[in-house]
Amino acid sequence: MRVPFSPRKIDIDITSRCNLRCSYCYFFSSDGDTGVDLPLESWLQFFEECTRAAVLEVCLAGGEPLIRRDFRQVIEGVVRNRMRFSVLSNGTLLDNETAAFLKSTRRCNSFQVSIDGPGPESHDRCRGDGSFEKALRGLQAALRHGLPATVRLTIHRHNLDALDEAARLLLEEVGLHSFSTNVASYSGLCRQNSSEVELSVEEYSRAMVRLEALERKYPGRISAQAGPQASLRMWRKMEKALADGRESLPDCGFLRSCGGVFATMAVRSDGTMVPCTQLNHIALGEINRDPLMEIWQNHPELQRLRERRDMPLERFDHCRGCRYLRTCRGGCPAMAYNVIGDENRPSPDACYRDFLAAGGRLPA
Amino acid sequence: MNLQSGCPTANPPVVFRRENGGRTVLFNSDIGKSHGLDPVSPFFWKMLDGRYDAASILGAMREECEGCIPDTAPEHLRHFLADLEKRGLIAVEC
Numbered sequence: 001m002r003v004p005f006s007p008r009k010i011d012i013d014i015t016s017r018c019n020l021r022c023s024y025c026y027f028f029s030s031d032g033d034t035g036v037d038l039p040l041e042s043w044l045q046f047f048e049e050c051t052r053a054a055v056l057e058v059c060l061a062g063g064e065p066l067i068r069r070d071f072r073q074v075i076e077g078v079v080r081n082r083m084r085f086s087v088l089s090n091g092t093l094l095d096n097e098t099a100a101f102l103k104s105t106r107r108c109n110s111f112q113v114s115i116d117g118p119g120p121e122s123h124d125r126c127r128g129d130g131s132f133e134k135a136l137r138g139l140q141a142a143l144r145h146g147l148p149a150t151v152r153l154t155i156h157r158h159n160l161d162a163l164d165e166a167a168r169l170l171l172e173e174v175g176l177h178s179f180s181t182n183v184a185s186y187s188g189l190c191r192q193n194s195s196e197v198e199l200s201v202e203e204y205s206r207a208m209v210r211l212e213a214l215e216r217k218y219p220g221r222i223s224a225q226a227g228p229q230a231s232l233r234m235w236r237k238m239e240k241a242l243a244d245g246r247e248s249l250p251d252c253g254f255l256r257s258c259g260g261v262f263a264t265m266a267v268r269s270d271g272t273m274v275p276c277t278q279l280n281h282i283a284l285g286e287i288n289r290d291p292l293m294e295i296w297q298n299h300p301e302l303q304r305l306r307e308r309r310d311m312p313l314e315r316f317d318h319c320r321g322c323r324y325l326r327t328c329r330g331g332c333p334a335m336a337y338n339v340i341g342d343e344n345r346p347s348p349d350a351c352y353r354d355f356l357a358a359g360g361r362l363p364a
Numbered sequence: 365m366n367l368q369s370g371c372p373t374a375n376p377p378v379v380f381r382r383e384n385g386g387r388t389v390l391f392n393s394d395i396g397k398s399h400g401l402d403p404v405s406p407f408f409w410k411m412l413d414g415r416y417d418a419a420s421i422l423g424a425m426r427e428e429c430e431g432c433i434p435d436t437a438p439e440h441l442r443h444f445l446a447d448l449e450k451r452g453l454i455a456v457e458c
């Protein structure tokens with residue numbers, strides 16, 4: 001796979017602070033949680049380098065990006081440097097004024113708010129008292145001002161049975177065109193609270209049933225790149241290939257789930273460049289000290305991650321003899337690192353054979 | 365606006381970018397859309413800074429190619445500029 005001259009997009013943890021402490025937050029207690037926030041000037045200087053490298057978009061996350069008092073100046077810097085932006089937010093700090101400002105820039109690709117359920121009972125359980133009302137208010141402010149607002153719903157033990165109601169709220173009452181789902185997974189604070197929030201195999205199977213029914217009810221309006229809905233899509237494909245007597249699927253049989261390192265890079269809140277916000281333990285260099293293009297094109301750690309896609313699954317003891325060997329892609333490298341401490345192996349959370357062996361079932 | 369005598373300038377929100385395999389695009393960050401370029405056009409694009417008119421761009425190309433530019437180059441440049449102007453990617457300054 002060819003690598004462009006520079007990353008198209010850079011994911012930036014613009015702060016390591018947040019007004020909430022969600023019990024499954026991937027960020028806090030991860031290597032990205034540095035406790036250091038670079039000053040505005042450093043980001044503005046870096047944005048100038050991004051422009052010279054023809055980076056087209058930054059995605060601002062954290063922590064909670066809106067907690068920065070100079071958030072507007074950060075956005076103005078992005079705009080001045082001819083880039084577009086997305087924001088990943090818990091929504092609780094978005095007011096009318098900020099929403100109007102973001103809209104006025106004409107550069108916002110998406111403003112994502114996290115909403116985990118149809119009400120405080122399911123949402124606040126992991127995100128903290130009062131957070132549902134504030135997040136919903138933030139989402140409504142975004143919509144009122146015409147921002148391209150989206151919602152990410154993270155599935156955990158305490159909202160699993162509220163998915164239908166959550167979909168009804170978001171798609172019918174609030175009037176979103178679509179939203180996406182994912183799952184509380186073994187990283188950051190979730191590692192400490194795993195038994196409290198992570199789905200068991202039985203619950204994961206139930207989530208797939210619910211999500212499949214919802215996809216039927218709201219065609220094309222609920223998406224996922226990770227979690228039960230994404231697993232279901234992949235695992236169904238694998239089953240179908242075998243049922244049709246096909247030995248392999250395109251781009252499978254190797255560690256090929258992640259294309260991120262071919263288009264995107266990330267920066268931690270302390271200015272350390274990393275391959276991805278989820279692989280924030282791999283330090284590639286410092287912004288404004290090490291040249292972005294040089295890192296992107298030549299850093300050995302990035303090359304190593306790019307070469308991952310040429311690693312056949314049969315190389316791994318765990319996969320040898322698996323009937324899905326040529327229809328599997330091995331899952332996310334960051335999850336592999338979080339669970340087994342090695343990003344160059346198949347990720348246990350994406351292993352369909354293990355899921356079945358533990359009693360998991362796809363919807364009938 | 366006269367593309368023959370005027371000096372075209374790239375509009376500020378437009379970014380020139382090299383993609384995989386050397387393919388080049390112009391990205392209008394105000395609307396989030398990319399426009400693919402053919403292999404010759406990046407040469408023209410780099411001269412759209414408000415200082416050169418069509419004749420001087422062709423002159424520079426002739427120099428770069430040691431005199432042998434294709435007969436179709438003027439027409440190619442005219443099309444290129446008209447297309448970019450239609451797409452709001454350039455303005456003509458003088």
Ligand code: SF4
Pocket residue numbers: 018019020021022024025026027028062063064089090
């Ligand atoms: S998940 Fe998001 S909102 Fe919750 S503590 Fe982490 S950064 Fe803050």
Ligand code: SF4
Pocket residue numbers: 313318319320322323324325326328329330346347350351352353354
């Ligand atoms: S053992 Fe798991 S990860 Fe390996 S090929 Fe089979 S399903 Fe995929």
